Amino acid sequence: MPLYNYVCDDxxxxxxxxxxxxxxxxxxxxxxxxxxxxxxxxxRLSLMNGKLRRALARSEASGTEPKVVKKAHLNGCGCALCKIGNKPTPTRKKWSIGH
Incomplete structure (x- = not known):
């Protein structure tokens, strides 16, 4: 049986x-x-061990929508996330403009 809080008017x-x-x-x-x-x-979460509380929060967060990572995505599939780190180097140099 759980312990509940009640409020008496008097x-x-x-x-x-x-x-x-x-x-x-x-x-x-x-x-x-x-x-x-x-x-x-x-x-009363403050009474719970901190490590246990963080582990429960992680399991609740991944319970409904687990994080899925595919290696094909990380091999430069062409999406916006892969293009962030793989910027092509410019062929024209600023100092050579007009020469």
Whole structure:
């Protein structure tokens, strides 16, 4: 069961362990027993190990659209990316103009 945040209008915020199927329903405040709505809470990612967090971010990014690289593309296929590094050298020299 996950831990959810709730906000009581009279008593303020509190946390409660609630099953996922009952997560959308209101929860009774432990002090005044009034029904309180669930509060939006940010995930506690700062508690996670930094290396694990980066690995999870990489796996999520590559899960839907993996990066595909083909060797034929890198062999000078003529696309805009290949033309960036392979500029032809000019045959005319600036100093020889007019001679």
């Amino acid at each position: 008593c303020g915020p509190f946390e409660e362990w609630v099953s996922m199927q009952d997560a959308l329903s209101a929860c009774a405040c432990p002090q005044c027993e009034e029904q309180s709505n669930r509060d939006v809470a940010a995930p």
